[in-house]
Amino acid sequence: MKRNSWVSLLAGSALLLLVAGGAWHLAELPATAETPPAEPAGVPVVAGVARQQDVPIYLTGLGTVQAYNTVTIHTRVDGELTKVAFKEGQDVKAGDLLAQIDPRPFQAALDQAMAKKTQDEAQLENAKRDLQRYAELGSKDFISRQTVDTQKSLVAQLTATIAADQAAIDSAQVQLGYTTISSPLAGRTGIRLVDQGNIVHATDATGLVVITQLQPISVIFTLPEDDFIPINQELRQGPLTVIAYSQDDRTRLDEGTLALIDNQIDQTTGTIKLKANFPNPQHRLWPGEFVNAHLLLNVRHDAVTVAAPVVQRGPQGTFAYVIRPDGTVEARPIKVAQIADNVALIDSGLAAGDRVVVDGQYKLQPGTRVAAAGSPSAVDAGEALP
Secondary structure, three states, rough: HHHHHHHHHHHHHHHHHHHHHHHHHHOOOOOOEEEEEOOOOEEEEEEEOOOOEEEEEEEEEEEEEEEEEEEOOOOOOOOEEEEEEEOOEEEEOOEEEEEOOOOOOHHHHHHHHHHHHHHHHHHHHHHHHHHHHHHHHOOOOOOOHHHHHHHHHHHHHHHHHHHHHHHHHHHHHHHHHHEEEEEOOOOOEOOOOOOOOOEOOOOOOOOOOEEEEEOOOOOOOOHHHHHHHHHHHHHHHHHOOEOOOOOOOOOOOEEEEEEEEEEEEEEEEEEEEEEEEHHHOOOOOOOOEEEEOOOOOOOOEEEEEEEHHHOEOOOOOOEEEOOOOOOOEEEEEEEEEEEEOOEEEEEEEEOOOOEEEEEEEHOOOOOOOOEEEEEHHHHHOOOOOO
C-alpha cells in the first residue's frame, strides 16, 4: 500500500516538471511581429493623361443643301414639241440640246419677212433712179421743185420700210431660234414634265424640265446670333473653311468655303443664316439634303485636351475625376470649350500631365482609391474605349 503511494507521488512530480519546463521554453521564445492589416483593393478604372495640342475650334449648325443654280426650262414660243433630246436624270452641259419645237411656221414667217424686204429694196432702187432723173430735170427747170421733193420723200419712206423689214427679219429669226431649246447651264435634268407630241405654250406654268447645278453646290445653315461677331472678325482675316457632315454627324461629305453671312439676324429664332459653297466632285451633297455644317473658326494652340468620356456632368456642372499621387481621386470642376471627334477641349480645371479617369466613373466618389489600367496613349489620341 505504501509502495503504490510512492509510485503515484513520483509520477505526479514528473508531470509537474514537464509542464514547468514547457512553460519556461515558451517564455524564452522571441515574440512574433504583428502583421499589419491589408490595404483595401482600389476600384479598377481606365486612366488617361491630359495633354497639350493644337485644337481646331468649330461652330456647328444644321444646314440644307441647295443647288447653286436652278432653272426651269420653258418654251418661249407656241407650237408642237417634236423632239425631247434629254433623258431624265442626265448630266448636261451649257448649250446642249434639250427639246425642239416645230420650226416650220417660224421658218415660213422668216421667209416672208425676207421676201418683203427684197420687194421693198427693189422699190427703193427704182425710186432712187427716178429721183436722180427728177433732179437732173429740175436743175434745167423742166419739172417743178415740188416733184423733186416728193420723190425724195418717197426714197426716204422706202428706206425706212426696208429698215422695218430688217427688224421683222431679225424678230422672225429670234422666234425661229426659240424653237431649239438648249441648256443654259451645266447641271442635271430632273423629271420630264411634258412629253413629246404635246402642244406647248410660252404661258405654260409647268415648263419642260428643271435643271439643277450640282457642281459647285451650296449649303445654307444657321448659327446662334452670339457667333456673329467672332465669325465676322475671323472672316476679315481670310476665307473660312466649312466641312459638311451627314445628318448623323459621322460621315464627312465635302469641304468648302464660307461664301457669305446673311445681311440680317432672324429675330424670331435669334439665329443668323450663312451660306457655304462646296465643289461637290462626287455628288455627295444633294439638293434638299440635311447636313451638319462645321465652320472652322480658328485653331487654339497648345490647348489642354482629354478624351471626351473624361467629362462628367453633375448638379454643379461639368467635372472630371483626377487621380492624386496617393491613388485616390478628387472630383475637380472643369470648364469645357468644346467636344469634337471624341476629344474635349478644356478651358480651365485641368493642366497638361494630370491623370484622369476615362472609364469606370460610376463606381467612384471623392476620396475613392483606384487601380488604374488601360492605355493612356490610346485615350489621349481620342480612340474609342472597348
